[in-house]
Amino acid sequence: MNRMSALVIDDELFAREELMELLEETHQIDVIDQAGNAIDGLKKINHLKPDVVFLDIQMPQVTGIELLGMLDPDTMPKVVFVTAYDQYAVQAFEDNAFDYLLKPVDPARLKKTIQRLFKYEKVSHEQYDNIAPSTLNQIPCVGHNRIVIIPTQDVECAYSDISGVHIRTVEQVATSQLTLKVLEQKTGLVRCHRQYLINIKMIKEIKLLDHGLAEITTQGDFTVPVSRRYLKTLKEQLGF
Template sequence: MLSALVIDDELFAREELTELLEETGRISVVGQASNAIEGLKKINQLKPDVVFLDIHMPQVSGIELLGMLDPDIQTRVVFVTAYDQFAVQAFEENAFDYLLKPVDTKRLDVTVQRLLKSEQKTLQQYEAISPPSLDQVPCVGLNRIVIVPTKDIEFAYSDISGVHVQTSEQAATSQLTLKILEEKTPLVRCHRQYLINIKAIKEIKLLENGLAEIVTCSDHPIPVSRRYLKTLKELLGFH
């Protein structure tokens, strides 16, 4: 029995696919999500064997969500879409499984059999269609969902409660890992727990023992460890 998560912004489509999957007797739907941001959170929490992912969703699309997932997560993805010639062509060229809406039960059976027989795909295999960089970072804060443009982030950091991003005006918590933020945004590592936007640096204070402290444009102090100070100085043009 495979565990599955269904992500679709249309309630009817989500409920219908969930029912069809449960009727196969081979897949247990462990969760649903109505948008990509909620879906990202549930993928990280539930770690399902397979995600049935709607492509066309508001704010953050299914393809954008794919680029936000931690590559260490072992899950397969079945794309779900109303007929889209270009999307379907991309899926077929890269041997990705997909379902067209409305979902046909015979076609779903083929997908389920493939899932049961196939080896676990790694997220690296989806790089052919996932975006190489992120223009926006979905966050939660003050009982609301916030979409933060990447260019507005001054720094990001992790602590026991999660990963947080800070702009000049607000702080919010993200479901993305520091690793993903480092790989897919312009943010640069300056400490094991901190990433910094080079353009947000107002000054760097050199401290004792090879340590340093960044002061951002909005006057936030950010630690810099010895390991990253040289690289940081080189990026700023100091050799």
């Protein structure tokens, strides 16, 4: 019998454990991990790449709906929402062909959900686009033994290196689980280099270099490279 790997994300420990137990009893779902908040959940989704995520909607700091908007569409798992009864939320899911479970989870309803998961092999990204936020107003990051929620408007730039994706503000640098692709698509950050995104409003100076290259100095005096490929587009957006 085919089996699926699953991650359960819910800030309520009892609800999380109860659902994990029900899933294990089906003998079709292998729960490979759990998370008590969306930020930890995002990290585990990216690292473990589960087939399906059972995602609570009502969570503090970052909701399940907001987390959905932070996932990379190229590697997105199937998602089943878990929610306390809310007629508006339920109607939204039904209108968009979403699958959802109401708390407390009914084993018979869970069985139907699992049958559906195995029936439809591929995720429809358009389905998720209908309900996921089109823009991100905040970026969850991990700092020195702490979780940091950075307002998108405060970001100077985002960049990637061998250790991950980093979000820089005038005051700090923190690591994010979001990809540069998602940040480019869902924030006002603009691509200026294969490894860099820039907030145009945070540019202090652009220095034009030889060979069609350039260098940006941000308000916080951080240097950001601009490659030939993106210089023309950047100039146009700045009105040059």
